[in-house]
Structure formats: C-alpha cells, structure tokens
Amino acid sequence: MPYYSDEIIEEVRSRTDIVDVISKYVNLQKKGSQYFGLCPFHNEKTGSFSVSPQKQMYYCFGCGAGGNVFSFLMAYENMTFKEAVEDLAPKCGVTLPQREMTAQERQRADRRTRLFEINKEAAAYYYKMLRSPEGGQAMAYFTKRELTADTLHKFGLGCTSKYSDSLYKYLRGKGYDDNILKDCGLVTIDEKRGGHDKFWNRAMFPIFDANGKVVAFGGRVMGDGEPKYL
Incomplete structure (x- = not known):
C-alpha cells in the first residue's frame, strides 16, 4: 500500500477548497463569511449545515456532523480515508508518492x-x-x-x-x-x-x-x- 506522510495529507487538505467540494453535493448559500445549506446527513427543512472556508471545516448544528473535506467524502461517499486522499489529490494538483513503505516505515x-x-x-x-x-x-x-x-x-x-x-x-x-x-x-x-x-x-x-x-x-x-x- 502506498505511504502518504502527514505532510502530503496536510498539503492535499490545505490546497483543497472545501466549499467547492461540498457544493457539488449541497446547495450552499453564502451568509457573512460562511456558507449554509440543508444537511446531507439528516432530513431538515431549515439549513443548519455550515461550511467555513477559513477553517476548511463543516458542521451541522442540527445533527452534530462535522469535520474536514476528507471526513465529508468518507461520510457521504462511503470512502476510506486513503480513497478520499487519492480522490482529492489530483484535483488540487498534488502528486502522491507511489513507492511502497519499507518494513521499518x-x-x-x-x-x-x-x-x-x-x-x-x-x-x-x-x-x-x-x-x-x-x-x-x-x-x-x-x-x-x-x-x-x-x-x-x-x-x-x-x-x-x-x-x-x-x-x-x-x-x-x-x-x-x-x-x-x-x-x-x-x-x-x-x-x-x-x-x-x-x-x-x-x-x-x-x-x-x-x-x-x-x-x-x-x-x-x-x-x-x-x-x-x-
């Protein structure tokens, strides 16, 4: 299995626009410095799902779901963490290493x-x-x-x-x-x-x-x- 360091993972996270990713699944409207929409993880009539581009995080005030762009894809698309990283990396211009881990690594x-x-x-x-x-x-x-x-x-x-x-x-x-x-x-x-x-x-x-x-x-x-x- 390819090895992705914490530095590579952080680069993918920081270079990915979480608003752009989530807006493909949720109709977001900007209110002040944040974006709001209907939560994709539970049924609701009033939008309590917020996305913060500054923090690169999302949070639902209704059901408590929250996290970053990786956890969103893991929850919504049922991806593994590795799959989420590999899905986002090419979209934000990060080349993932292909070498295998050594036994010590x-x-x-x-x-x-x-x-x-x-x-x-x-x-x-x-x-x-x-x-x-x-x-x-x-x-x-x-x-x-x-x-x-x-x-x-x-x-x-x-x-x-x-x-x-x-x-x-x-x-x-x-x-x-x-x-x-x-x-x-x-x-x-x-x-x-x-x-x-x-x-x-x-x-x-x-x-x-x-x-x-x-x-x-x-x-x-x-x-x-x-x-x-x-």
Whole structure:
C-alpha cells in the first residue's frame, strides 16, 4: 500500500477548497463569511449545515456532523480515508508518492495508528464517564460554566474516574498491552505501582488536529489538587 506522510495529507487538505467540494453535493448559500445549506446527513427543512472556508471545516448544528473535506467524502461517499486522499489529490494538483513503505516505515506507521486508536478509545471512555453517575461532579462543573449539551457533544467533553487506574484497566480490557500503553502518554507504568492514569478526577477536554484525530487531552481537576490544569 502506498505511504502518504502527514505532510502530503496536510498539503492535499490545505490546497483543497472545501466549499467547492461540498457544493457539488449541497446547495450552499453564502451568509457573512460562511456558507449554509440543508444537511446531507439528516432530513431538515431549515439549513443548519455550515461550511467555513477559513477553517476548511463543516458542521451541522442540527445533527452534530462535522469535520474536514476528507471526513465529508468518507461520510457521504462511503470512502476510506486513503480513497478520499487519492480522490482529492489530483484535483488540487498534488502528486502522491507511489513507492511502497519499507518494513521499518510500516512498523512505525502501524504503531502511530495504534496510538491514535488509543487516544480515540480514551476520548470515548471519558465521554461516556461524564454521562454516568460517576461523572456527576464534572457535569455540574460544566453546567455551572453554562455549557450546553450540544457544546459538550460537539467538543467531545468528558471526565475521568476518581480512581487512578480506571483508564489503564479499560484500555487493557480493550486488548492494548503495556508495551504500547507506556508510549501513549495517558498512563504511567512502573514496577511498584503497576499501571496508573495520567489524568484522574478531572474534567476532560480532547484536543483534535485538522483531520479530526484526537492528538492530546487537557484536564481540569475536580476539587482540590495540583496542578489545577494538566
């Protein structure tokens, strides 16, 4: 399989006009600096689907669908990520490399993919935790800050358990071993304590890159504790 670096993928994304791509599927009308139309992912009578040429992102205020030009093609045309990149590259003048990955490159790429999978699993875990009885304190914190349910959903906000090894046990249960978990940054593994979480008893804020991947997390401690923000 051809190997496409992050630099190549970003070049395709930045050189592609998302308004031009989506307008082939959705009748968009410009309002201010953004474009609006009827969402292609759910039935609606009032256009709540917005496209931002500045951010090169789309978002539906009705169903919460959102992302960049790759995720749009993946959702609408049922393409894989690779197929979306290969579809857009020639249209924006980017020549994709045809060489095959070496065994070492494939190993690095597979490990990188696994680390992104762990971040995604952790984000989903934190998201569900906020909506469980254990997430009451964090939910009260978000409510006090006047964040709506739509905002919590849009940004994937969540929380951790009060126990310091909850995520570690969850990820182990998902089949990830200590060898990969020690490199993800979310847990620490030592001989005395075993595996324990980097974040616990915190409201959690996932951080996404331009392609919608969870690349990092921020956490605000609930109650007393240092550091307040991590």
